[in-house]
Amino acid sequence: MIIENLNKFYNELPSRVKLIAVSKTKPIEDIEAAYNIGQKRFGENKVQEMVDKYNKLPKDIEWHMIGHLQSNKVKYIAPFVSYIHSVDSPKILEIINKEAKKNNRIINCLLQIYIAKEETKFGFDEDEIMAFLESDLYKSFDNIKICGMMGMATYTENMEQIRNEFKNLFTIFTNIKSKYFSNSEYYKELSMGMSGDYKIAIEEGSTMVRLGSSIFGEREIINLFKSRNT
Numbered sequence: 001m002i003i004e005n006l007n008k009f010y011n012e013l014p015s016r017v018k019l020i021a022v023s024k025t026k027p028i029e030d031i032e033a034a035y036n037i038g039q040k041r042f043g044e045n046k047v048q049e050m051v052d053k054y055n056k057l058p059k060d061i062e063w064h065m066i067g068h069l070q071s072n073k074v075k076y077i078a079p080f081v082s083y084i085h086s087v088d089s090p091k092i093l094e095i096i097n098k099e100a101k102k103n104n105r106i107i108n109c110l111l112q113i114y115i116a117k118e119e120t121k122f123g124f125d126e127d128e129i130m131a132f133l134e135s136d137l138y139k140s141f142d143n144i145k146i147c148g149m150m151g152m153a154t155y156t157e158n159m160e161q162i163r164n165e166f167k168n169l170f171t172i173f174t175n176i177k178s179k180y181f182s183n184s185e186y187y188k189e190l191s192m193g194m195s196g197d198y199k200i201a202i203e204e205g206s207t208m209v210r211l212g213s214s215i216f217g218e219r220e221i222i223n224l225f226k227s228r229n230t
């Protein structure tokens with residue numbers, strides 16, 4: 001089924017939209033099946049799981065961290081991670097920059113924006129982003145690239161609410177672009193959309209969709225719950 005599902009998405013997604021296959025909780029064999037038909041971008045939300053999979057799989061895979069990161073764990077993924085979508089505080093970006101420098105790398109980062117009406121979500125709001133981008137601390141970071149933003153809509157059946165949250169994120173994304181990144185060739189990614197809401201996300205300007213269950217099948221219910229809170 002994995003191959004059929006992926007092919008369906010390859011046909012369906014506009015060419016400007018990158019597909020991040022979210023393989024969290026799924027076995028190596030599932031990732032290999034996807035890789036063997038050309039899928040190179042995979043998303044994980046736990047450091048240890050990403051490291052284990054990185055060690056066992058081909059080295060041209062592009063690994064995307066999509067889950068909340070703890071400071072003391074950044075060092076384990078810094079040698080190889082391609083994108084971190086879940087940059088949700090100045091402190092974590094400072095640590096990413098430091099660990100990237102140790103590895104002589106530049107790590108692509110997306111600023112996670114809090115758009116949902118839920119208590120548990122991590123992320124910046126627009127004022128915090130602006131204050132941070134104007135700070136001297138931010139200007140001293142040479143080993144990270146800000147490539148855009150990421151956001152998660154509220155977990156709800158209310159499609160209008162989801163659409164409004166994505167519209168709001170798109171507005172923040174473009175405001176910040178015109179204020180701080182109008183000359184950046186890197187700031188261009190808007191990571192929004194999961195299996196349940198990717199169609200709306202694409203209509204509202206997404207350039208990266210993070211699809212898990214619609215490719216690999218449902219995860220254990222406990223992980224579904226955790227994925228939205230950790």
Ligand SMILES: *Cc1c(COP(=O)(O)O)cnc(C)c1O
Pocket residue numbers: 022024045066067152193194195196210211212213214227228
């Ligand atoms: C698990 C997860 C996804 C994928 O969710 P699906 O509903 O299975 O597509 C996307 N983004 C984040 C941040 C996740 O944790």
